[in-house]
Amino acid sequence: MCQVDEDYGELERAAVPSVSKKCVKCKEAPAALVIRAGDAYCRVCFKDYFIHKFRAMLGKNRVIFPGEKVLLAVSGGPSSCSMLRQVQEGLSQNANKKLRFLPGIAYIDEGAVIGQSVDERQRTVSELQALFKATGFPFYILPLEQVLDLPSSVVATAPSPSERPATAYKAAVDHFVQSDGANLLTQPEELEEKPLPLVQESRTRLLQQLIGSVNTLTAREDLLNRLRQHLLVHTARTEGYSKLMLGDSCTRLAVKLLTSISLGRGAQLAQDTGFLDSRYGDIISVRPMRDYSAKEIAYYNHIFSVPSVVIPSLDTKKTDKASIQRLTEHFVTKLQADFPSTVSTIYRTGEKLQNACRKSSAGDHCDRCLLCMCTLDTAVEKASAFQATLISDQLSRTKSKGGSSTEIPRQSPGRPESAAPAGLCCSSAGGLDCGRSARGGGYCSSK
Template identity: 60%
Template sequence: MCQVEEEYNEHLETKPVLRVSRTCVKCKENTAVLIIRVGDAFCRNCFKEYFVHKFRAMLGKNRVIFPGEKVLLAVSGGPASSSMLAQVQEGLSRDAPKRLRFTPGIIYIDEGGACGQSAEEREKAVVQLEDIFRKTGFPYFVVSLEQVFSLPDSVLEPVYGGPEGSDLSYKAAVDQYIQQNKVKQRAQDSAIREAHEAIDRHSVQSQCSPDHRLALERLFSSLKTLTAKEDMLQTLRQHVILHTARMKGYAKVMMGDSCTRLAVKLLSNISLGRGAALAADTGFSDPRYGDVVIVRPMRDYSSKEIAFYNMLFGVQSIFIPGLDTKVPDKASIQRLTESFVIKLQADFPSTVSTIYRTSEKLHTSCPQLNTTEPTAKCLLCLCALDTKADEASAFNATQLSERLSERKAQRDSSSSNLTVNSSSSCGREGGCASDGCCSTLRAAVSTDLKSLLCYSCRLTIKDMTEVDTLPRYITSEAEKRQRRAQMKQEISEFLLQDEDEAEEE
């Protein structure tokens, strides 16, 4: 029975509706349209000035990009990279008070083959992104992920650049740029852009062959976990961007990693065993490749700020499904970490900023580079190897357990092969050679490959069922390094040692 007319109903109170009627904290005049953090309410114009100033200040404070340099913008179509593209486009306009002085280009890596997208979905995404790229007037490159199987062997060769430019060299470069004839420079830049636009517009169909598509599908199907797939996708994407930047003459590559994304990446990389490479993976600049430097100018922006800016000023972004789309939170380490940080940020708004400020204090501790013998780098991520530990370390104990397990597995497989015909087991005419079965050879190749990898990349390779599915340039570089190591071991008795090395021995 309804009791609305009862007397106790008069004591019920209506919950007040909260309304935001605050003035802007900067101009103190206009009404605020958004609140970034508690106490930070901005109007539309002041928020745009705040957003643009943060981008210019990040580039001006670090002084990594020199005037006249060619910078490649890695755009994935998401909100962060699209906002980065809009900031560069606005900074290069004639009305900009502090005009940017570099020459930009755009690259988009089509990852649909690794994410299970159809050809129609991939073509639709490329067409939408090309419409955005044409409006900017910058040269752009659309490269499919399948191109990793046609990359040359020189991609993983270490390129050691000189020391980073000092403040004096940066100021000299600025003065030289200002003294140049601006009208002539603009005409030259426009001619270069037109030439790039006429030549460098590639479609997905013209770049990837059916063999490469099957090879990419086989590679990602050999990875057992989603964690390993996401890590491998990140590695291959970086290799394609690195090769394109070198071929097109770009010295810097801008990535659209936001503050929220870097906070998630910091915690997930710690869980993946990449603690030694945190400074390079989350810092503003990443000089691990030598001649090409990775720059992250969006690392001061939270995902909330980027979403507000794109909504207020009409920055177009495109959603493209990835490997972690519509998967549960516990599907991978990266996805679980992202869910943890986002949920914690909702209850404690300072979570992302605290993690981000912690990442700013990290530095890579590595030995000094020697001109005769450079520091060994990982075969996949090209970071310094972190596998040289003490004999009593947990890493060496883990390695010992893995070696004992592999020996036991090899003995079990050899004993089982005694009862099976060798010619029928491997499919070769006359059977295998005298050095063992094919599976034993593949295990030996995998063991040799692990010796060239850092701890995190070893875990990724460990989750692979078929190491032969890796691109050819990776296996070729592994064979080259193994031959050099074997040759060095053979002639080690005839080499002269330094005084410091002799004292240590």
């Protein structure tokens, strides 16, 4: 029996990861951080690990060819700013495996959507403009109001360039190395000072009216994402960029995958969360940060002083149940804290997904959505949720001859199930007069 004064000794506690252990890579330097249980790195090894993962992602896929112009979509957040630092270091002279493309930066000012004043928007843009100037890359400040003036060609799939064979990448690298490829770093002297873009107040009100016409926060965030994507693609086309580089992290893609399933976009997951997104044809989007978790990016930015700008968004200071996106993010991050393999499991599942429309030998003739430019998933069987929705919509639009909606009388309580209401021809004539209006009631019709 337990006694109050009984000596149980010291209770053993579960082993907690400590930064006092040695680095798992070099086995010599003391660890400065712990990414996962058992993965402790020193500062030097963690930087090498972070850089290698970024360049290995680009080198493994071999999508960006030497000399191509790539537009970096930088929102000012930790992930996109970390991506900008990786590109900047990859183009430096002392880089081990240099990047061989021409980068540009695009930032979309969304201050009108969240109700910021003109001074607040100018302050944020000036801060980011100073950050972009330090990189030496050409940059474009794009107010979101410009999406109202986009041509209709932005929602049309342009003809994609012909696919190159696997040996074309190596041949392009050899040709680039033999030629003078040092002109990649001559851009800082050629940059011109660009004034901050001015936006008319009428266009701002029109954009706010568009966003305000959407009832739920879930739909607003989804609409804002589509508008942002159209503006980036249009800028890449007009400025001569063939690739668009996005800064979506592994954690963000895991949240996006579950959110898309909840919103009924399961057929488009391969393009929304994959490394390669070729829905626009001539402009190909890549996600080189998709192997990094939010924790790794936060550690890297803190240790190596990567600057970022805190910019509010639509869901800032909202509750966890304000939208499906917000609720899914809260669910994934909370589950990740208790089970560290949650994000990686969701992410690895998303890697196995494929596009619903596969290219045939005659070409890709799949119909596409005019808003998101993804392949329509309407070629389904009759016993499907999509067909049930169509039938329900067709029945709700059916009108009687008098102009009122056709209604089926409800079964009165206590009445036998076999007794049909008066006026139904099928119940009175046994189906012989089906197709004719019985007693002028109009319940039965050939259609």
